[in-house]
Amino acid sequence: MNDRMRVALAGNPNVGKTSLFNVLTGSRYKVGNFAGVTVESREGQVSPRYARGRDITLVDLPGIYSLTATSEDEAIASAMLSGRERQQPDAVLLVLDATNLARNLYLALQTVELGLPTVVALNMSDIAKRFGMSVDTEVLARELGVNVVETVARTGVGAQALVDAFGNTPARLGNGFAGVSTLARVLTTFERTMTSARARWLVLTAAAARADSELPHYALLSPPERAAISEIAAPDLFDAARELITARYHEVDRLLAAIRPREPTRDGAPTMAYSRRIDGVLTHRVFGLAIFVVVMTVIFQAIFTWAEPLMGAIESIMAWLAAHVAELLGPGLLTDLLTQGVIHGAGNVLVFVPQIALLFLFIGLLEDCGYLARAAFLMDRLMARVGLHGKAFVPLLSGYACAVPAILSTRTISSMRDRMVTILMIPFMSCSARLPVYALVIAALFEPSEGGVVLTSMYALSTVSALAMGFVYKRTLLRGPTPPLMLELPPYRLPKLSNTLANVSDRTMDFVKGAGGMILACTIVLWALLSFPRPTIAEDSSTLENPQARATTIEQSYGGRFARALEPVLEPIGQDWRMGIGLVGSFAAREVFVSTLGLVHGIENSDDQATPLRDAIRNARDPETGAPRYTKLKGLALMVFFVYACQCMSTLAVVQRETRSWRWPVFMFVSMTAIAYAMALLVYEGGRWLGFA
Amino acid sequence: MKVPTEMSMAELDVGQPGEVTRVAGEDAITIRLLEMGFVPGTRVRLVKRAPFGDPLEFQVRGYHISIRAAEAARVEISLSK
Numbered sequence: 001m002n003d004r005m006r007v008a009l010a011g012n013p014n015v016g017k018t019s020l021f022n023v024l025t026g027s028r029y030k031v032g033n034f035a036g037v038t039v040e041s042r043e044g045q046v047s048p049r050y051a052r053g054r055d056i057t058l059v060d061l062p063g064i065y066s067l068t069a070t071s072e073d074e075a076i077a078s079a080m081l082s083g084r085e086r087q088q089p090d091a092v093l094l095v096l097d098a099t100n101l102a103r104n105l106y107l108a109l110q111t112v113e114l115g116l117p118t119v120v121a122l123n124m125s126d127i128a129k130r131f132g133m134s135v136d137t138e139v140l141a142r143e144l145g146v147n148v149v150e151t152v153a154r155t156g157v158g159a160q161a162l163v164d165a166f167g168n169t170p171a172r173l174g175n176g177f178a179g180v181s182t183l184a185r186v187l188t189t190f191e192r193t194m195t196s197a198r199a200r201w202l203v204l205t206a207a208a209a210r211a212d213s214e215l216p217h218y219a220l221l222s223p224p225e226r227a228a229i230s231e232i233a234a235p236d237l238f239d240a241a242r243e244l245i246t247a248r249y250h251e252v253d254r255l256l257a258a259i260r261p262r263e264p265t266r267d268g269a270p271t272m273a274y275s276r277r278i279d280g281v282l283t284h285r286v287f288g289l290a291i292f293v294v295v296m297t298v299i300f301q302a303i304f305t306w307a308e309p310l311m312g313a314i315e316s317i318m319a320w321l322a323a324h325v326a327e328l329l330g331p332g333l334l335t336d337l338l339t340q341g342v343i344h345g346a347g348n349v350l351v352f353v354p355q356i357a358l359l360f361l362f363i364g365l366l367e368d369c370g371y372l373a374r375a376a377f378l379m380d381r382l383m384a385r386v387g388l389h390g391k392a393f394v395p396l397l398s399g400y401a402c403a404v405p406a407i408l409s410t411r412t413i414s415s416m417r418d419r420m421v422t423i424l425m426i427p428f429m430s431c432s433a434r435l436p437v438y439a440l441v442i443a444a445l446f447e448p449s450e451g452g453v454v455l456t457s458m459y460a461l462s463t464v465s466a467l468a469m470g471f472v473y474k475r476t477l478l479r480g481p482t483p484p485l486m487l488e489l490p491p492y493r494l495p496k497l498s499n500t501l502a503n504v505s506d507r508t509m510d511f512v513k514g515a516g517g518m519i520l521a522c523t524i525v526l527w528a529l530l531s532f533p534r535p536t537i538a539e540d541s542s543t544l545e546n547p548q549a550r551a552t553t554i555e556q557s558y559g560g561r562f563a564r565a566l567e568p569v570l571e572p573i574g575q576d577w578r579m580g581i582g583l584v585g586s587f588a589a590r591e592v593f594v595s596t597l598g599l600v601h602g603i604e605n606s607d608d609q610a611t612p613l614r615d616a617i618r619n620a621r622d623p624e625t626g627a628p629r630y631t632k633l634k635g636l637a638l639m640v641f642f643v644y645a646c647q648c649m650s651t652l653a654v655v656q657r658e659t660r661s662w663r664w665p666v667f668m669f670v671s672m673t674a675i676a677y678a679m680a681l682l683v684y685e686g687g688r689w690l691g692f693a
Numbered sequence: 694m695k696v697p698t699e700m701s702m703a704e705l706d707v708g709q710p711g712e713v714t715r716v717a718g719e720d721a722i723t724i725r726l727l728e729m730g731f732v733p734g735t736r737v738r739l740v741k742r743a744p745f746g747d748p749l750e751f752q753v754r755g756y757h758i759s760i761r762a763a764e765a766a767r768v769e770i771s772l773s774k
Binding site: 001065066068070099101102103106135204207208210212234235238242245246249270271272275276283284285286288289373376377378380381382384390484485486487488489492591 | 695698716719720721722723725726727728729730732733735740741743745746747748750752753754755756757759760761764
């Protein structure tokens with residue numbers, strides 16, 4: 001028996017794989033990423049109470065229905081199990097849903113065919129028994145040639161027997177496929193260059209890759225394998241694939257008959273009986289959509305409104321901390337660096353935590369109970385028009401609150417390309433940080449009666465633009481067919497809160513560790529840009545306390561000079577250097593636009609008292625002509641600019657983190673700024689041409 | 694008397710069962726449909742159409758799956774009895 005081993009945890013989605021992983025590892029694990037792409041990996045040691053002196057590492061693979069990958073996460077699971085011997089795990093722990101063996105056994109056969117030592121966990125065996133779907137485990141073990149253990153992951157039943165079986169289980173190649181002619185011929189050809197286990201796995205991937213060489217797994221095939229594939233005519237390859245899948249399902253049917261002699265049919269879905277009644281309401285033509293709207297409103301409210309007090313508290317704590325540090329150290333450059341750079345930057349990271357945690361709490365609960373699949377079912381028709389999957393809906397909606405958690409939540413979209421399209425669409429949704437900008441401009445330059453229409457127009461513009469951009473990206477830059485929707489609608493189940501909370505904490509920590517450093521660094525850089533060179537006049541008065549002095553500092557800073565240099569570019573869209581500084585400053589976070597603009601106008605604490613800033617903007621006059629410096633048209637152009645511009649370094653930091661490349665954040669920033677400028681130009685110059693002042 | 698009729702799974706009425714005879718096409722979607730259990734001889738039933746008409750919800754091999762009509766049209770069925 002091996003004392004040190006690496007076990008891969010595989011299984012269909014929705015079979016309780018995560019619960020079992022948490023039971024076996026005692027919820028102590030590392031979250032990482034599989035190399036290259038952002039597919040989350042979890043790896044942990046089997047806890048000593050089960051391992052009993054052995055050193056067993058458990059790797060949780062993404063949920064898969066088969067080893068023929070159509071998306072990046074499936075490709076990772078498939079590559080690890082089917083890969084060449086060195087990368088393969090020492091054993092596979094295959095989790096099957098005991099209530100749905102008619103489909104689950106297909107993956108079991110495919111895994112056993114790989115010739116890896118396999119232990120089968122027959123999970124949810126308690127529910128199966130309750131529905132009269134008991135399994136003769138001895139027969140199943142004998143027929144599959146592997147150890148089979150009944151488990152209940154929710155309670156931990158069977159965990160010990162499972163761990164004891166690791167290393168005890170023989171490797172075995174599945175039954176041959178005699179009498180299936182094309183398949184046999186294809187296998188013989190493949191086996192000239194590879195093992196028969198690899199050959200069997202390759203048949204389906206080869207057939208799928210023939211039609212679509214962009215399939216994620218194609219890149220992982222070796223040159224001799226590609227050569228072997230090209231030796232066989234496409235129709236033959238496809239016939240072989242059909243024969244192989246059909247033969248496996250015939251074997252599944254034979255197994256089912258052997259292990260459940262009394263079960264009348266493989267086609268009924270007894271565990272779906274109560275779910276069908278629930279679906280009678282939740283996916284109902286009228287009630288279903290009404291409830292969907294309510295659920296989405298609650299999620300939206302949570303991240304838009306309920307997170308607010310928590311975010312406020314974090315900001316207060318950071319302000320308190322900054323004040324104390326300032327008091328302790330006295331005025332000086334180091335103090336400014338610590339308070340306005342480091343502490344403010346840390347605040348800029350932590351302020352996202354409530355929204356991220358709340359969004360993932362809701363998404364996690366909805367996913368675990370089975371509703372998220374229904375949400376995708378309801379919304380798929382609308383999303384398919386853009387060219388996306390129904391699963392893109394919730395991340396896009398979350399974008400109205402904040403792009404950062406929304407982009408993180410795109411991990412539910414399995415196709416990398418469609419995930420990228422969704423990520424590119426999200427920053428166009430008007431997030432909550434843009435609202436203060438709209439509110440300030442509307443309050444300063446528009447009549448109260450016009451406010452509602454203007455604000456609604458901005459949100460409508462952002463929604464239409466996001467969908468239009470998705471439509472365009474899907475057909476140009478990230479061209480691809482609308483992904484097929486083959487979405488299991490699992491039985492409704494009560495979510496297990498501890499699993500959801502563990503996931504919430506994983507995602508939050510991942511953000512803080514992964515994107516936090518960059519946000520902190522950007523804050524410090526921006527602080528430096530707006531603080532240097534130091535003005536000489538402010539020697540005697542603390543810059544923090546004197547708004548006029550601070551305004552001068554900003555004006556003379558590199559950032560201020562940059563904004564002044566930008567003035568010729570800003571003029572055609574109706575803006576001046578003051579707004580330019582606001583734009584530069586707001587890059588730290590959109591809401592900073594308001595406070596930076598306040599500072600430029602020499603007003604302190606404009607966050608709390610918007611009135612003086614509003615009046616300052618409204619009453620500002622051009623010193624030469626005496627005409628109002630800002631007009632409705634200029635205000636409108638500014639708002640339109642903000643609808644499109646990606647004025648948010650945190651969004652860019654998260655995109656960098658999720659895509660593991662600088663290409664996408666740079667593209668996002670450049671393209672969105674260009675669109676924003678063009679649209680603002682269109683509004684301002686178009687408005688002037690039409691005769692609006 | 695009823696003769697077994699050839700039609701696609703997307704044309705079923707809600708609640709109506711059928712038996713898979715073939716999955717048309719030669720690409721990854723066909724492979725995926727087959728691997729999800731739509732192999733010849735398997736019984737399927739249309740459970741529901743989504744509120745906007747698409748996608749469709751089918752019962753197959755003891756579970757429920759949602760598939761768009763465009764993809765479901767590849768699954769040819771016969772109406773037994």
